[in-house]
Amino acid sequence: MNLLDLIGSELKNMHLNNFEKVRYIYLRTCQFFYFDARYYYVEQFNKKIYKHIINKKVDITKVDDFSVICHSYSKYILLKLINELTTANVSLQSGSHSFVKYKDDSGSVWNLDATLGDLSRIKVVLKSTGFICRESWNFNYQDILDEIDELIGYKYKEKKDYIQFLNLSSFDDLINSINILINDSKLDNFTDVLFFVKWLLNGCFCMLSDCTGMDNNYNFYNFIYDESNNDLYCLSKGTDKYGIKEISFDAGLQLSKKLHMNSRNFFNNK
Numbered sequence: 001m002n003l004l005d006l007i008g009s010e011l012k013n014m015h016l017n018n019f020e021k022v023r024y025i026y027l028r029t030c031q032f033f034y035f036d037a038r039y040y041y042v043e044q045f046n047k048k049i050y051k052h053i054i055n056k057k058v059d060i061t062k063v064d065d066f067s068v069i070c071h072s073y074s075k076y077i078l079l080k081l082i083n084e085l086t087t088a089n090v091s092l093q094s095g096s097h098s099f100v101k102y103k104d105d106s107g108s109v110w111n112l113d114a115t116l117g118d119l120s121r122i123k124v125v126l127k128s129t130g131f132i133c134r135e136s137w138n139f140n141y142q143d144i145l146d147e148i149d150e151l152i153g154y155k156y157k158e159k160k161d162y163i164q165f166l167n168l169s170s171f172d173d174l175i176n177s178i179n180i181l182i183n184d185s186k187l188d189n190f191t192d193v194l195f196f197v198k199w200l201l202n203g204c205f206c207m208l209s210d211c212t213g214m215d216n217n218y219n220f221y222n223f224i225y226d227e228s229n230n231d232l233y234c235l236s237k238g239t240d241k242y243g244i245k246e247i248s249f250d251a252g253l254q255l256s257k258k259l260h261m262n263s264r265n266f267f268n269n270k
Contacts, residue, residue, distance in 0.1 A: 001063045003032065003077075008085055014152065018088040019104050022112070023148045025081050026131055030114050030122035033077065035191045036067035041214045041260040060084075067189075070115040074098040078112060099130075108135045120195035124185055127156045159203050166204060171226050172246070174204065175233060179243050190220040193242040197222070197235055211266035213259030221259060223252055223266065 007028055011021055036053055043050040053069060058076040068077065075092055078100050082090045089103040090112075099113035113130040114122075121128060133141035149156065165181060167173035178200055187193045194212070201208055207227040214220050222235040224244065234247045234255070247255075253267050 001032075002061045003029075003063050004060045004081065004084055007081060011085055016152070018086045020148050020152060021086045022082055022088050022090070022102055023131065023145065024152050025085060026078065026112055026114065026118075027122055027128070027149075027152075027154055029073070029077055029081065030119050030128075032063075033066045033068045033073055033119055034123075034189045035115055035119050036069055037191045037194075037212075037220060038067075038214065038218055039069050040262060045216075045260065068115070068119075070098045070113075073115055073119075074100050074112075078114070108133055108141075110134065110141075117195070120192045123187060123192050124162075124196050124199075125155070125157045126199075162200060163203055166200065168204065171206070171229055171231065174201075174206075175244050175246075182242055182244075187242070190222075190237070190242070194220075194222055194235065197224075197244065209266065211256075211261060211263045213256055213261040215259050221255065223247075223256070225266070 007025060010028070011024065014020075014024070016024060038049065039053050042053070054071065056068070056072040056076075058065075058068070058072055060077060060080050071094070075094070075098060079090060079092050082088055082100070082102075091101050093099050093101050093111075099111055099115075102110040102112055104110065111130070111132045111134055113132070116130050118128045118130040127142075128145070131145060133144075135141075162181065165177060167177040178197060181200065182193055182196065185196060187196060198210070201224070209225045209227060210222055212220065212222045219237065224233040224235065225231075226233070232247050232249050232252050233244050234252060235242060235244045237243075256264070256267055
């Protein structure tokens, strides 16, 4: 995909100022890219893959892999697109974590930090949390973003817009209704699906704990423990899509032993 040509052609007919273009590019890239969850697991068993993820370069005119981390997204995608398509004053904030800084025409400085959640949030049309004005006096910066979002056609959803479709009769019913929302969302990678699931469950104030693992083929599994009923569920990819299924504790334990886990205390403490 030639992302530069695509977004450039979209902007040509929109007659936006620099700030509005920066916001549009930020939201649009969030719709395409997703955080590479392998980053959290592969360092211990595949140094080559880990180095590839850390040092990955992206050509915005020939994108064939949309997995990123903060460094690759900020340096090679967001910064380059803004520089190519606007005259906005942007720079790269690099280090252990990377993001883009933008100084608007009034001199206010904004952090554009999509990889801490917005890559997933924007795909399910939620309000962004990573496009932030750092000026202490500007407490109403969200109002500025809301006006721009309305102008460019980004109409974000409220939590109630999703919660209304959840069946709270039982935890099983809740999981089934979440599976329907996953399917309807068209999300197709683990990071985005996991964000959506946890965001929905947190919105229901469920008593839960969870942990995530990855196998040697880079397949991901998230174990969700319903503390109220002592039931265990597993989010994973089936034949062609992600879904959540109930799993016995023993089966979950045996599966976890084959995975690189973010926490083994989850099963040890049950």
